[in-house]
Amino acid sequence: MIKWPGSIGRHTKDKDGKTKYIASTQMEPTDARRAFPCFDEPALKAEYTITLVADKGLTCLSNMDVVSEKEVESKMSGGKKNAVTFNKTPLMSSYLLAFIVGELNYVETKSFRVPIRVYATPDKDIELGRFSLDLAAKTLAFYEKEFDSDFPLPKMDMVGVPDFSAGAMENWGLITYRVVDLLFDEKTSGASTKERVAEVVQHELAHQWFGNLVTMDFWDGLWLNEGFATWMSWYSCNKFYPEWKIWQSFVIGDLQNALSLDSLRSSHPIEVPVKRADEVNQIFDAISYSKGSCVLRMISRYLGEQTFLEGIRRYIKKHAYGNTKTEDLWAALSDASGKPVENIMDVWTKYVGYPVVTVTENEGSNTIHVTQNRFLRTGDVKPEEDKTLYPIFLGLRTKDGVNEDVTLSGREADFEIPSKDFFKLNADHSGTYRTSYTPARLEKLGKAAKDGLLSVEDRAGMIADAGALASSGYQKTSSILSLLKSFSGESEFVVWDELLTRISAIRSAWVFEDQKTKDALKAFQRTLVSRKAHQKGWTFGENENHVQAQFKALLFGSAGLSGDEKIVKAAQDMFKDFAAGNKKAIHPNIRGSVYAIALQNGGDAEYDAILNEYKTAKDADERNTALRSLGRAKGEKLIKRTLALPLSDDVKGQDVYLPIAGLRSDKEGIEALWQYLQTNWDALNKKCPASLGMLSTIVQICTAGFVSEEQLKEVRDWFKEKSTKGFDRALEQSLDSIRAKASWLKRDTGDVEAWLAENGYLSKSGDKL
Ligand code: BES
Ligand code: ZN
Numbered sequence: 001m002i003k004w005p006g007s008i009g010r011h012t013k014d015k016d017g018k019t020k021y022i023a024s025t026q027m028e029p030t031d032a033r034r035a036f037p038c039f040d041e042p043a044l045k046a047e048y049t050i051t052l053v054a055d056k057g058l059t060c061l062s063n064m065d066v067v068s069e070k071e072v073e074s075k076m077s078g079g080k081k082n083a084v085t086f087n088k089t090p091l092m093s094s095y096l097l098a099f100i101v102g103e104l105n106y107v108e109t110k111s112f113r114v115p116i117r118v119y120a121t122p123d124k125d126i127e128l129g130r131f132s133l134d135l136a137a138k139t140l141a142f143y144e145k146e147f148d149s150d151f152p153l154p155k156m157d158m159v160g161v162p163d164f165s166a167g168a169m170e171n172w173g174l175i176t177y178r179v180v181d182l183l184f185d186e187k188t189s190g191a192s193t194k195e196r197v198a199e200v201v202q203h204e205l206a207h208q209w210f211g212n213l214v215t216m217d218f219w220d221g222l223w224l225n226e227g228f229a230t231w232m233s234w235y236s237c238n239k240f241y242p243e244w245k246i247w248q249s250f251v252i253g254d255l256q257n258a259l260s261l262d263s264l265r266s267s268h269p270i271e272v273p274v275k276r277a278d279e280v281n282q283i284f285d286a287i288s289y290s291k292g293s294c295v296l297r298m299i300s301r302y303l304g305e306q307t308f309l310e311g312i313r314r315y316i317k318k319h320a321y322g323n324t325k326t327e328d329l330w331a332a333l334s335d336a337s338g339k340p341v342e343n344i345m346d347v348w349t350k351y352v353g354y355p356v357v358t359v360t361e362n363e364g365s366n367t368i369h370v371t372q373n374r375f376l377r378t379g380d381v382k383p384e385e386d387k388t389l390y391p392i393f394l395g396l397r398t399k400d401g402v403n404e405d406v407t408l409s410g411r412e413a414d415f416e417i418p419s420k421d422f423f424k425l426n427a428d429h430s431g432t433y434r435t436s437y438t439p440a441r442l443e444k445l446g447k448a449a450k451d452g453l454l455s456v457e458d459r460a461g462m463i464a465d466a467g468a469l470a471s472s473g474y475q476k477t478s479s480i481l482s483l484l485k486s487f488s489g490e491s492e493f494v495v496w497d498e499l500l501t502r503i504s505a506i507r508s509a510w511v512f513e514d515q516k517t518k519d520a521l522k523a524f525q526r527t528l529v530s531r532k533a534h535q536k537g538w539t540f541g542e543n544e545n546h547v548q549a550q551f552k553a554l555l556f557g558s559a560g561l562s563g564d565e566k567i568v569k570a571a572q573d574m575f576k577d578f579a580a581g582n583k584k585a586i587h588p589n590i591r592g593s594v595y596a597i598a599l600q601n602g603g604d605a606e607y608d609a610i611l612n613e614y615k616t617a618k619d620a621d622e623r624n625t626a627l628r629s630l631g632r633a634k635g636e637k638l639i640k641r642t643l644a645l646p647l648s649d650d651v652k653g654q655d656v657y658l659p660i661a662g663l664r665s666d667k668e669g670i671e672a673l674w675q676y677l678q679t680n681w682d683a684l685n686k687k688c689p690a691s692l693g694m695l696s697t698i699v700q701i702c703t704a705g706f707v708s709e710e711q712l713k714e715v716r717d718w719f720k721e722k723s724t725k726g727f728d729r730a731l732e733q734s735l736d737s738i739r740a741k742a743s744w745l746k747r748d749t750g751d752v753e754a755w756l757a758e759n760g761y762l763s764k765s766g767d768k769l
């Protein structure tokens with residue numbers, strides 16, 4: 001039997017306690033060659049006829065529909081087997097092939113032109129596949145229309161695989177998923193889980209055209225696949241769920257992920273040369289996905305979404321069953337728009353990093369002076385690193401509306417504005433850059449936000465920029481603290497989300513500082529969020545608005561974890577009820593927060609109850625939430641118990657990061673993680689081979705919490721002796737982020753203390769008030 005790459009996952013025990021197995025492949029990026037001899041390159045497309053030989057009674061799936069089945073004699077076991085042959089595939093890349101054999105149930109819909117099925121192992125309630133199934137039917141029909149191109153395969157199967165290293169994989173006609181990203185239970189899961197499932201389904205379906213029908217020429221064009229599928233999943237989500245306001249979330253999600261990673265020296269251009277297989281896996285990151293989708297959003301806004309999509313239709317028509325380079329996409333967009341897209345976009349995809357746009361106001365005239373420079377989180381850009389000049393859409397918002405035509409293509413320029421009373425650049429944050437204002441202007445913008453002059457995206461993006469600029473030394477941290485404070489009356493979810501993210505970033509960098517300062521920062525968070533949290537409450541109606549549900553959950557968690565007594569008490573009451581057996585005592589929207597608050601204020605009993613929930617709950621989302629929150633437990637003993645989980649048989653390879661991620665919230669956890677990584681290095685490598693990508697995540701979780709030069713040196717020295725193949729990018733990025741925090745602290749600890757004292761969170765002598 002061929003040992004297939006990817007997961008040969010144990011899935012369940014049957015009635016007699018016998019372990020059952022499912023065989024499932026994961027070829028992308030470079031593992032088809034391990035399954036069968038082939039020219040395993042995306043550009044070397046071929047037609048494949050697959051036959052799977054398996055025990056009778058097992059379901060066999062591949063990209064195409066079944067053409068015939070027959071009984072054959074097994075050469076290995078001597079018994080009778082079933083040989084299932086599938087129709088020949090269209091011309092396709094090897095990385096998109098898939099084979100699955102196992103005991104599987106399914107639900108099916110015929111509401112799309114070709115049948116769609118959702119499959120899962122028998123231990124799961126297959127009815128939970130309905131949400132994804134129906135969404136897939138609607139989405140495929142929508143994509144056929146948007147792309148003006150029929151889905152070319154005779155069926156679409158979507159399979160929940162019990163142990164799966166990524167989130168999902170777009171194999172043509174046979175998409176594989178983590179169970180938690182495919183099955184959805186309205187009764188036991190909350191709004192954010194629903195959004196995630198919708199995102200994943202729509203993302204993988206977008207690949208059926210973008211990636212599968214038209215494929216990048218080579219892996220250095222990976223962004224074409226992933227950046228576009230990311231953009232398209234949001235575009236589609238916005239069509240089906242406009243009330244989710246997904247593009248607002250984009251500004252605090254993908255945009256910030258992109259700007260965050262790309263502010264490190266160890267980032268890479270969107271189009272990045274890759275030479276070896278282990279380098280390919282590492283570029284499935286925030287640059288390919290998030291920055292890729294950001295530059296597409298930027299150009300789609302500039303051309304107009306409809307023109308952009310017309311370009312996409314031409315691109316698909318021209319290159320169907322073929323391969324492309326980035327230039328081909330720009331050519332199609334130029335063709336559709338009549339605009340020189342390649343000239344504008346080349347710099348954005350071929351160079352690492354992005355600019356910070358500094359705005360000053362000229363005396364005596366209604367003009368502003370705008371300059372661009374490379375932005376680095378470490379704040380130490382050298383002249384030779386600051387040579388790239390980006391074509392920047394300045395998106396000038398004034399009282400007259402947004403002027404989309406103002407662009408900066410050189411280093412600096414002056415621009416006229418109608419009045420200095422009010423202006424803001426990068427309207428809606430459609431551009432992939434940060435803007436630095438003078439402290440006085442920033443204060444005025446804070447006021448403009450209150451006066452309703454800024455969009456939600458503007459407010460959230462402006463806070464994000466100010467936070468990032470403070471952490472890298474372009475501004476003082478005290479000025480972002482003042483700005484955050486001025487937003488206490490803010491009404492929108494995503495703005496609050498970004499606000500709290502920025503407070504968290506400060507608290508994480510300050511995690512090794514003295515307790516009084518840390519308590520003062522916590523008190524600031526609590527003061528800011530408590531009133532709003534109480535006002536919104538933490539009960540959820542039958543038809544709770546999707547965004548409001550997440551808003552309530554965010555405020556509840558933030559207030560509770562920063563010590564709001566009323567919320568801590570409410571969480572503890574719910575938890576008690578839950579631990580006594582009432583599974584409905586905690587609403588799914590706040591389940592993670594209630595667990596975390598119970599653990600933060602509790603001990604062994606709470607830990608045992610949550611661990612028990614992890615071990616016994618049926619639903620994958622419920623189990624994940626429990627496992628994830630265990631890292632929130634305090635004290636040496638419980639930290640030790642949490643650290644025993646990743647390598648135990650209780651936790652699958654796909655989930656090792658879940659229990660440990662939460663340990664980064666305090667210094668004991670961060671130190672324990674680093675010890676843990678060193679002690680268990682070999683075992684971790686064995687359970688999570690570097691080639692699967694998970695090791696990168698583990699290395700980052702176990703090192704990136706550090707904040708000082710000494711800690712950085714310790715990590716770097718330890719890895720000097722090791723092979724870093726397969727995770728060298730992640731390690732370098734982790735070290736860079738420690739470096740950035742170390743300089744931040746060096747610059748601003750005094751500034752922050754002074755602000756905390758001035759604002760009544762810390763007495764001048766250092767005592768907490
Ligand atoms: N093509 C990827 C899956 C993949 C990731 C293969 C890494 C090989 C290495 C797939 O389309 C994907 O992007 N999946 C995402 C989910 C998506 C919604 C962002 C994932 O796995 O997280
Ligand atoms: Zn993808």
